[in-house]
Amino acid sequence: MSVFEARGLKIYYKTKRGYIKAVDNINFSIEKGQVVGLVGESGCGKSTFGQGILKILPPTTFYNGVMEIEGKNLVTMGEEDIRKIRGKKIGMIFQDPMTSLNPIMKIEKIFYETLKTHEPDITLEEARERTARVLEKVGIKPERMKEYSFQFSGGMRQRAMIALSLVLNPTLVIADEPTTSLDVIVQAQIMELLNELRREYDMSMILITHDLGVVAEAADKICVMYAGHIIEEAKSEELYYAPKHPYTQLLLKSIPNTNINDLDLKYIPGSPPDLLNPPKGCRFAPRCPFKKEICELKEPKVVEIDGSKVKCWLYSEVKV
Numbered sequence: 001m002s003v004f005e006a007r008g009l010k011i012y013y014k015t016k017r018g019y020i021k022a023v024d025n026i027n028f029s030i031e032k033g034q035v036v037g038l039v040g041e042s043g044c045g046k047s048t049f050g051q052g053i054l055k056i057l058p059p060t061t062f063y064n065g066v067m068e069i070e071g072k073n074l075v076t077m078g079e080e081d082i083r084k085i086r087g088k089k090i091g092m093i094f095q096d097p098m099t100s101l102n103p104i105m106k107i108e109k110i111f112y113e114t115l116k117t118h119e120p121d122i123t124l125e126e127a128r129e130r131t132a133r134v135l136e137k138v139g140i141k142p143e144r145m146k147e148y149s150f151q152f153s154g155g156m157r158q159r160a161m162i163a164l165s166l167v168l169n170p171t172l173v174i175a176d177e178p179t180t181s182l183d184v185i186v187q188a189q190i191m192e193l194l195n196e197l198r199r200e201y202d203m204s205m206i207l208i209t210h211d212l213g214v215v216a217e218a219a220d221k222i223c224v225m226y227a228g229h230i231i232e233e234a235k236s237e238e239l240y241y242a243p244k245h246p247y248t249q250l251l252l253k254s255i256p257n258t259n260i261n262d263l264d265l266k267y268i269p270g271s272p273p274d275l276l277n278p279p280k281g282c283r284f285a286p287r288c289p290f291k292k293e294i295c296e297l298k299e300p301k302v303v304e305i306d307g308s309k310v311k312c313w314l315y316s317e318v319k320v
């Protein structure tokens with residue numbers, strides 16, 4: 001059963017020059033207990049999708065289509081109802097823990113404030129108990145809730161933010177580059193922790209990253225984004241060992257051998273298109289080594305092949 005679904009979802013930024021089509025007509029679903037990886041080059045719309053689910057994008061952002069959590073459509077929902085869902089049903093883990101951990105508040109106060117937003121009657125004592133429990137789960141000694149986040153190491157801050165996103169026991173957690181700012185060993189520890197927690201809490205997680213190596217291990221299913229579209233969706237193993245879309249194939253080839261953060265996409269010449277005016281056919285066509293005539297003329301539909309979904313003319317019947 002899917003806990004969250006997007007159908008025909010569009011998220012556009014309004015600018016003086018026109019609309020930036022950062023998420024453009026995507027379908028997406030995640031089931032209970034599932035981890036879905038969302039990968040792609042910088043600027044392809046991953047964070048827009050993640051933050052769009054929480055409706056924390058600039059107020060001028062245009063949404064269309066459906067984003068459904070437990071049967072409720074977030075696209076048409078008013079701000080007051082969204083606030084009840086934010087944190088409670090959908091948690092968020094950011095790349096920079098300081099986004100969530102106010103440096104001028106003690107950790108216990110941050111947790112208390114978060115709990116109080118959704119459970120106004122909670123006492124400080126109850127909040128402390130819940131905080132202690134969740135801090136222990138992420139490997140932080142409960143007494144450290146008396147400290148400020150700046151007294152924590154980078155890895156501990158990330159653990160504290162994970163605890164904060166879990167304290168309300170959300171149905172879905174969105175983790176946007178949760179390990180990017182950390183060193184390799186701490187990255188591995190945090191990924192292991194996320195994996196343990198999702199099993200224990202049976203929660204669903206959307207894992208946003210530009211690092212295919214990270215998601216290949218952690219995710220059940222991977223969605224590859226390119227220029228506002230999901231161009232391939234497959235089980236992790238399938239995507240890793242039998243990628244179908246030429247972009248996915250090239251992305252896999254570009255995984256660096258050494259563990260560096262920034263992908264060097266030396267195998268993919270050119271750069272992603274301008275999302276103010278994306279190409280009218282396949283958005284990857286200008287860079288695709290297998291491009292056919294149809295590719296630049298008409299947008300391909302998503303087709304299912306061997307259990308994967310792929311948006312590419314190589315796999316579609318051409319009906320002009």
Ligand SMILES: Nc1ncnc2c1ncn2[C@@H]1O[C@H](COP(=O)(O)OP(=O)(O)OP(=O)(O)O)[C@@H](O)[C@H]1O
Binds near residue numbers: 275
């Ligand atoms: N607030 C904004 N106003 C206008 N355009 C924006 C805004 N935020 C992002 N964009 C544009 O939307 C597109 C998608 O950006 P987004 O940050 O979602 O991509 P991303 O895949 O998450 O990249 P990164 O990994 O670099 O964060 C880009 O063209 C970006 O320039």
